[in-house]
Amino acid sequence: xxxxxxxxxxxxxxxxxxxxxxxxxxxxxxxxxxxxxxxxxxxxxxxxxxxxxxxxxxxxxxxxxxxxxxxxxxxx
Numbered sequence: 001x002x003x004x005x006x007x008x009x010x011x012x013x014x015x016x017x018x019x020x021x022x023x024x025x026x027x028x029x030x031x032x033x034x035x036x037x038x039x040x041x042x043x044x045x046x047x048x049x050x051x052x053x054x055x056x057x058x059x060x061x062x063x064x065x066x067x068x069x070x071x072x073x074x075x076x
Contacts, residue, residue: 003031017042018073022065024049045072 017039021032029046036042049061065072 018045019043020045020047020072022047022049024051024053047072 017036019032019036019039019042021028021044023029026048029048032044032046036044047065050057053061
């Protein structure tokens with residue numbers, strides 16, 4: 001969480017902000033919500049990957065996010 005908050009200090013908290021978290025643990029998901037509370041207007045989007053995936057499963061997850069990333073950012 002402290003790493004997320006360190007990044008937040010470099011950002012303007014008054015700007016509408018898209019915060020996207022990609023990860024396989026709940027720690028990333030919790031951290032992005034804590035960081036989002038530091039902004040006056042934040043759109044928080046979380047993508048939870050499968051924990052301990054095989055290399056092929058991870059590649060498929062990453063490919064899917066890559067294909068849909070623009071839509072993820074645009075949709076609230």
